[in-house]
Amino acid sequence: MTEVVAREIIYCDICSFPPEYCEFGGTFKRCKDWLQANHLQLFEKLYSDDALAKATSTLSIEKEQQISRDLEKKQAKEEAKMERELQKKLASKIIIKRIERNRRKHVISISGLEVCNIDMKKLAKTFASKFATGASVTKNAEKKEEILVQGDVSDEAKEYIENLLQEKGLDEVKVEQIDDKKKKPKPTAP
Numbered sequence: 001m002t003e004v005v006a007r008e009i010i011y012c013d014i015c016s017f018p019p020e021y022c023e024f025g026g027t028f029k030r031c032k033d034w035l036q037a038n039h040l041q042l043f044e045k046l047y048s049d050d051a052l053a054k055a056t057s058t059l060s061i062e063k064e065q066q067i068s069r070d071l072e073k074k075q076a077k078e079e080a081k082m083e084r085e086l087q088k089k090l091a092s093k094i095i096i097k098r099i100e101r102n103r104r105k106h107v108i109s110i111s112g113l114e115v116c117n118i119d120m121k122k123l124a125k126t127f128a129s130k131f132a133t134g135a136s137v138t139k140n141a142e143k144k145e146e147i148l149v150q151g152d153v154s155d156e157a158k159e160y161i162e163n164l165l166q167e168k169g170l171d172e173v174k175v176e177q178i179d180d181k182k183k184k185p186k187p188t189a190p
């Protein structure tokens, strides 16, 4: 016959959980008294000053490490995000398209200005007064805002925008001028 020796499992008489879990119940003080009276060895293992000090210090160190790891991760993530956004900004392009309406009339459309993070309506007004012409904000096919300026002011607009970019520390953003002529045939690609 084999004798089965069961490992003695102690359950708290007060809260019915194993004594390791007593602290989570609402009867902790009574649980402790019961354990001390009935299972002194286990009581000492769990609640001696040494055991408590060890438990608190490891807990707080682990917790501290966890918190600083979390913070580092968060910061790294944030930095990577900002870096990506900056790269995206710097890689973006402002396009000034010169559109011929008829032989004498031109209008220019300026797109990609969102990189400047500036009020488009105010900018349109600035163009209007600076170039003594009409200017308005419209939305293009991609639902992005662009500014339409009456007149052949592509070069002036480019200069103004380049100064603006410099002011904002975005001088790496390119400003490209495009001529959109109706009558001339498109040059064939090499």
Ligand SMILES: [Zn+2]
Pocket (backbone or CB within 6 Å): 012, 013, 014, 015, 016, 017, 019, 021, 022, 025, 027, 031, 032
């Ligand atoms: Zn208990």
